[in-house]
Amino acid sequence: MSLRRKRFRCFWMAIRQKSVKERLGLPNCAMLYRWKQEQLARCGPMAGSLEARVRELETELRRVERERDVLKIALVIFGRNE
Numbered sequence: 001m002s003l004r005r006k007r008f009r010c011f012w013m014a015i016r017q018k019s020v021k022e023r024l025g026l027p028n029c030a031m032l033y034r035w036k037q038e039q040l041a042r043c044g045p046m047a048g049s050l051e052a053r054v055r056e057l058e059t060e061l062r063r064v065e066r067e068r069d070v071l072k073i074a075l076v077i078f079g080r081n082e
Contacts (some may be wrong), residue, residue, distance in 0.1 A: 020032060
């Protein structure tokens, strides 16, 4: 994974954690980390595979969003000619 991609991933995870923290009314993200670790310990290997699947689906979602954006731009460009 490139450094740029790692930075983006860290930035994106921070945004999501911040929004979850605010929605739950938590004072900081440390409690989220602790809850996550407790759940992973409780659920065992299944939680790890679920987390991997979530990462896979997030990657696919980003790809589909990029494709959608390209199609929107193409629609604007080709729509002007008519």
